[in-house]
Amino acid sequence: MLIVHRCHCGHLDRWHSSSALTGTRSCSAPQCGCAQPVYDKPEVIPSWRGTIDGTQRDVVTRRPECDCRDCAELFTSATNKEVA
Numbered sequence: 001m002l003i004v005h006r007c008h009c010g011h012l013d014r015w016h017s018s019s020a021l022t023g024t025r026s027c028s029a030p031q032c033g034c035a036q037p038v039y040d041k042p043e044v045i046p047s048w049r050g051t052i053d054g055t056q057r058d059v060v061t062r063r064p065e066c067d068c069r070d071c072a073e074l075f076t077s078a079t080n081k082e083v084a
Contacts (some may be wrong), residue, residue: 002062003044005043044074048065061070
């Protein structure tokens with residue numbers, strides 16, 4: 001499982017990038033007009049791992065990429081739990 005922040009545009013934080021040249025941040029999703037991301041509290045989303053028998057849900061929660069307090073608390077409570 002992954003801990004991510006979702007922008008108000010609906011896309012995950014990983015979809016947003018910054019440009020040091022222009023000083024702007026934007027969503028990389030085609031046709032998304034988000035130019036300044038606004039993130040909500042973090043959420044746990046399912047991730048999948050491939051196996052010989054097919055794809056199955058991964059119950060191991062990955063460490064969050066950001067170091068905010070909300071992500072740290074969610075990581076502590078979500079480790080090794082399944083999400084619906």
